[in-house]
Amino acid sequence: MASVREMDSGTVHYSQGHAESVVRSQAWRTVDNSAAYLAAELRPGLRVLDVGCGPGTITIDLARRVAPARVVGVDLEVSVLEQARATAVSTGVGNVEFVVGSAYDLRGVLEASGPFDVVHAHQVLLHLADPVAGLREMLRATRPAGVLAARDADYAAAAFWPADPRLDRWLEIYRAVAHDNGTEPDAGRRLMAWAHSAGAGDVTPSASIWCHATPEQRAWWGGQWAERIISSTIAERAITSGRATTVELADISTAWTEWAEHPDGWFAIPHGEILCRVPPLSNRSTARKSDLHESAQRRN
Numbered sequence: 001m002a003s004v005r006e007m008d009s010g011t012v013h014y015s016q017g018h019a020e021s022v023v024r025s026q027a028w029r030t031v032d033n034s035a036a037y038l039a040a041e042l043r044p045g046l047r048v049l050d051v052g053c054g055p056g057t058i059t060i061d062l063a064r065r066v067a068p069a070r071v072v073g074v075d076l077e078v079s080v081l082e083q084a085r086a087t088a089v090s091t092g093v094g095n096v097e098f099v100v101g102s103a104y105d106l107r108g109v110l111e112a113s114g115p116f117d118v119v120h121a122h123q124v125l126l127h128l129a130d131p132v133a134g135l136r137e138m139l140r141a142t143r144p145a146g147v148l149a150a151r152d153a154d155y156a157a158a159a160f161w162p163a164d165p166r167l168d169r170w171l172e173i174y175r176a177v178a179h180d181n182g183t184e185p186d187a188g189r190r191l192m193a194w195a196h197s198a199g200a201g202d203v204t205p206s207a208s209i210w211c212h213a214t215p216e217q218r219a220w221w222g223g224q225w226a227e228r229i230i231s232s233t234i235a236e237r238a239i240t241s242g243r244a245t246t247v248e249l250a251d252i253s254t255a256w257t258e259w260a261e262h263p264d265g266w267f268a269i270p271h272g273e274i275l276c277r278v279p280p281l282s283n284r285s286t287a288r289k290s291d292l293h294e295s296a297q298r299r300n
């Protein structure tokens, strides 16, 4: 049975908010469309931690792939965890639990569950003011010989057609609000650098793209942005910071509706991905031994 426990929340920098349109845009996500780079690592029995799990559809899919092992989803936001829990119950996935907690401080989760074979974070680092500190904490939560997996969008590299200056402004405003909030929307290209700064030694980088271009995909993607840009935390922040006016956001909303209805409408956004392999204990002790050997040699 999925459960929700409360833990320390940590600093909130999440500029998206949790409006229905935002959470809806996250609820279609699966391992196949959002974590395919990790799929080959998953097998029954592996213990998985999903950090910043949101409405939990990826978490639940991860749980299906590692059953009967237990998967833990962590997020700062109680309301999305309640939704995740309800989805786990309605889809009959019982080997998952959802707890409130912060990517910056996973001590509570570690005390309750011990380190994990796989620690996963999807579209989370781009919402952290200090993604390197987040990655460092996630590495700490990964057991020796385990893997940390992260995937994030790179908004500056997003492309769409037909050309529309109102959608250019959408991208400008989205990125400006994220930067005002102290976060990095062009995260995909930086993932490997952040992992290196966090101390990861063995990093496998890759990239993949979300493309929304069929009539159904356009209706969904354009439809949720037509709502989000006028009624979500991004909209509020764009207006209060003076980055946009209500009238301009309404125009952008119309542009998304028109884009969704346009038979040539095409949108794609690349994502960076990293798999960071934590060395097994034997390598660590070998590494430590060789460090000791080297420093002994230096002393002599």
Ligand SMILES: C[S@@+](CC[C@H](N)C(=O)[O-])C[C@H]1O[C@@H](n2cnc3c(N)ncnc32)[C@H](O)[C@@H]1O
Binding pocket: 010, 011, 012, 013, 014, 016, 026, 027, 029, 034, 051, 052, 053, 054, 055, 056, 057, 058, 074, 075, 076, 077, 080, 101, 102, 103, 104, 121, 122, 123, 124, 127, 128
């Ligand atoms: C874009 S959503 C991604 C949700 C989910 N991983 C997915 O891809 O469907 C980002 C999530 O990270 C959560 N979040 C933001 N900052 C966090 C932090 N410091 N610790 C834990 N979760 C955080 C937000 O509440 C939100 O649910």
